[in-house]
Amino acid sequence: MRLQLDPxxxxxxxxxxxxxxxxxxxxxxxxxxxxxxxxxxxxxGLEGADAEGIPWVNRLADAVAEQVGLxxxxxxxxxxxxxxxxxxxxxxxxxxxxxxxxxxxxxxxxFRVPQGRAAAAATxxxxxxxxxxxxxxxRQRRARERLVARYPVDHRxxxxxxxxxxxxxxxxxxxxAAAREGADIIxxxxxxxxxxxxxxxxxxxxxxxxxxxATQENFRIMRAALDDVSKELxxxxxxxxxASGLCMPxxxxxxxxxxxxxxxxxxxxxxxxxxxxxxxxxxDQHFARQVHxxxxxxxxxxxxxxxxxxxxxxxxxTVTVSQLLNEHFAKQAGLEDWQLGLGHAFEINPDLPDSFxxxxxxxxxxxxxxxxxxxxxxxxxxxxxxxxxxxxxxDAFFNLAGVLTGQGILLVGMxxxxxxxxxxxxxxxxxxxxxxxxxxxxxxxxxLAPADDGFIAxxxxxxLDEAVELLERIDDDGLLDAIADGTFxxxxxxxDRGKGLEGVLPRADDYCNPVATVLAEGTAS
Numbered sequence: 001m002r003l004q005l006d007p008x009x010x011x012x013x014x015x016x017x018x019x020x021x022x023x024x025x026x027x028x029x030x031x032x033x034x035x036x037x038x039x040x041x042x043x044x045g046l047e048g049a050d051a052e053g054i055p056w057v058n059r060l061a062d063a064v065a066e067q068v069g070l071x072x073x074x075x076x077x078x079x080x081x082x083x084x085x086x087x088x089x090x091x092x093x094x095x096x097x098x099x100x101x102x103x104x105x106x107x108x109x110x111f112r113v114p115q116g117r118a119a120a121a122a123t124x125x126x127x128x129x130x131x132x133x134x135x136x137x138x139r140q141r142r143a144r145e146r147l148v149a150r151y152p153v154d155h156r157x158x159x160x161x162x163x164x165x166x167x168x169x170x171x172x173x174x175x176x177a178a179a180r181e182g183a184d185i186i187x188x189x190x191x192x193x194x195x196x197x198x199x200x201x202x203x204x205x206x207x208x209x210x211x212x213x214a215t216q217e218n219f220r221i222m223r224a225a226l227d228d229v230s231k232e233l234x235x236x237x238x239x240x241x242x243a244s245g246l247c248m249p250x251x252x253x254x255x256x257x258x259x260x261x262x263x264x265x266x267x268x269x270x271x272x273x274x275x276x277x278x279x280x281x282x283x284d285q286h287f288a289r290q291v292h293x294x295x296x297x298x299x300x301x302x303x304x305x306x307x308x309x310x311x312x313x314x315x316x317x318t319v320t321v322s323q324l325l326n327e328h329f330a331k332q333a334g335l336e337d338w339q340l341g342l343g344h345a346f347e348i349n350p351d352l353p354d355s356f357x358x359x360x361x362x363x364x365x366x367x368x369x370x371x372x373x374x375x376x377x378x379x380x381x382x383x384x385x386x387x388x389x390x391x392x393x394x395d396a397f398f399n400l401a402g403v404l405t406g407q408g409i410l411l412v413g414m415x416x417x418x419x420x421x422x423x424x425x426x427x428x429x430x431x432x433x434x435x436x437x438x439x440x441x442x443x444x445x446x447x448l449a450p451a452d453d454g455f456i457a458x459x460x461x462x463x464l465d466e467a468v469e470l471l472e473r474i475d476d477d478g479l480l481d482a483i484a485d486g487t488f489x490x491x492x493x494x495x496d497r498g499k500g501l502e503g504v505l506p507r508a509d510d511y512c513n514p515v516a517t518v519l520a521e522g523t524a525s
Contacts, residue, residue: 001360001405001445003368003460004452009468010369016471017324020479025332027279028286032511034198034503036287037061037074039249042257043133043515044126046097047216049202056101057250058199063104067111071505073512075126077111080118082125085109097129113510123512130514133257134294140259141296144236147227151236157377157402157410158184158238159434161427166191166208168218172225174424179229179237181431185262185409187240188222190214195245195274196499200254214241214251219258238262240300243288244270246500248281252288256295262341263292266302267326271483272491273305277498278480282329289333290519299335300409301326304345304378306489312347312382316362317466318488319344323366324471325479327373334519337372341409345378346398354455356397361459363405364450368460377402379413391415392433399437404445410434 038057049055064070064077082096085103092099103109114122161183163175168188175186191208194201204221205213212218219241226237238261243252248270255263267285270276292299303319303326310318323342330340344366348355366375380394395413402410412430414422422430450456474482486492 001364001367001448001450002371003364003450003457005365005368005461005464009464013320013324013369013464013468013471014328016468016475017321017328020471020475020482021325021328021332024282024479025286025329028283030507031279031283032070032073032505032507032513033249033280033283033500034061034065034070034505035247035284036249036513037064037070038247039253039287039291040074040126040130040513040515041078041097042250042253044097044129045095045133046101047202048098050102050105053202055199055202056098056105059105060101063107063109064111068113069505071508072113072510073507075130075512075514076113076119076122076510079122079125079129080114081109081111083118083121119510119512123514126512126514127517130518133253134515134518137256137291137295140256141294144259144261144296147230148236151230151234153184153235155438156374157407157438158374159431160185160187160240160376160409160411161431162187162189162411164189164191164208164211166210166212167206168204168212168221169206171212171222175222176225176229177424178427178431179226179233179235181428182435183237183412183431184235185238185240186222186226187262187264187411188212188214188218190242195242195270195276198246198500198503200247200250214254216254216258219254219260223259240264243292243299245274246276246280246503248284249287249291252291252297255297256291260297262298262300264302265289265292265299266305266343267329268322268483268488269302269305271493271498272489273302275493275498277501277504278483278493278495280498280500280504283504285329286333287516289330289335290516292339293334293336294519296339298339298341298374299330300341300376301343303343304347304376307345307347308382309489309491312345312349312362313352313358315489316463317470319362320365320369320463320467321470321474322488323370324467327370337370338374340370340373341376342366342370342373343376343378346380346394346401346413347378347382349383350380350394350397356401357455358459359397359401360405360450361456362463363401363407364456365460365463367405367407369464374408376409376411377407378411379417381417384417388415391417392429395430395433396437399434400441403438403441404448406445
């Protein structure tokens with residue numbers, strides 16, 4: 001199923017999105033953040049934490065920030081200090097960078113911003129270290145490509161299911177069981193509030209509230225478990241987590257290093273729903289998406305969240321606007337169409353006449369605007385009432401809409417949504433629902449086409465027209481002002497406020513980011 005849209009109007013929508021995004025992209029090139037600088041250290045191989053559980057990347061970044069600031073980038077003072085450490089013949093063992101972090105935490109390192117030949121030497125050393133990290137990401141990408149070729153998934157949409165108990169060792173058998181029941185993607189949802197932690201917890205975790213902490217070790221454990229079940233099933237099972245919040249660049253880096261396949265990474269979610277400073281979010285996001293692009297990771301955006309706070313009919317055009325902005329920001333960071341899991345949702349009040357036709361119109365609009373993107377289709381949540389039979393029926397309609405309109409990623413809806421945390425039996429029933437609709441409807445969309453002057457096509461064109469009108473206003477007023485005014489999801493978020501603002505820094509003229517330098521080289525190693 002496809003719509004006939006006015007190509008001139010579509011082109012105008014994209015041009016307006018690019019124009020609205022341009023000033024924000026300029027800001028991202030003028031700033032860095034504390035998390036970006038910590039991500040540089042992670043890419044260079046710095047792992048581990050002190051006895052209090054504070055990561056060494058935080059300890060080292062804090063020491064540099066206190067002495068010389070981070071506006072020059074962390075690479076110049078750190079790799080200059082590493083050279084000084086070598087000249088002083090200090091015993092560093094197998095990990096000079098960790099030794100430096102430990103010494104800095106103890107207050108025994110004096111940092112400086114090197115100049116001239118010393119700066120060139122520090123830059124050269126930092127680039128070598130960053131290149132080693134990027135090579136590791138390149139190897140992980142090639143490993144994924146080999147596994148996908150060996151264990152192909154021969155259907156769309158991919159079935160996406162959330163597993164998260166709080167205990168990574170309990171998540172593993174549940175994730176493997178979900179894969180055996182038909183899930184193609186396992187999403188390990190994060191523990192509540194992790195997005196507001198300005199550090200990444202260390203090691204395997206066994207306690208979390210409404211989710212499991214995103215850590216490098218947890219990534220390793222789950223990826224290995226899903227590799228095992230992929231071999232067993234002959235079908236590559238993808239792993240998803242969240243590159244959002246105050247540590248977005250670091251988590252994106254860890255995801256690339258540990259071969260995650262998808263990451264939740266929306267341009268405005270953290271701003272709107274976590275009250276994180278807009279400039280920090282956009283700056284962090286650009287770097288994170290550059291890493292995703294290199295790692296071959298598919299991003300999932302969060303437009304579905306707007307419809308949980310705003311009306312799904314009245315605010316439909318804000319979803320389209322956000323998708324267009326997400327697309328532009330993503331492509332400016334190097335992501336390709338096949339990596340754009342742009343989000344939308346089945347959230348129209350089912351009591352509204354023609355609600356299913358409206359859902360089809362909105363889904364087809366997204367599918368037609370982004371024909372090569374693996375769109376992520378989200379199930380009903382807002383209007384789930386506790387009537388499990390009605391909920392199961394709504395999920396079936398949601399699944400049917402996803403199959404008919406060719407969505408790429410279908411998140412499994414649960415009949416007990418908004419009532420209790422779903423039982424394993426609820427998940428099994430939900431997967432049966434998906435399988436039945438996919439088997440029964442098959443490629444039914446090929447046999448159907450909306451009439452050009454019919455309800456569905458007319459509604460889709462109306463939403464596109466409203467999106468263009470809104471983009472015109474955003475382009476005139478500025479995207480940051482639009483966010484501050486509550487344009488998206490009814491959330492008002494001024495650019496000079498929000499969590500993490502103190503971690504945003506204007507770049508100095510001699511700013512150095514060796515990871516960005518290596519990523520800009522383009523070619524996989």
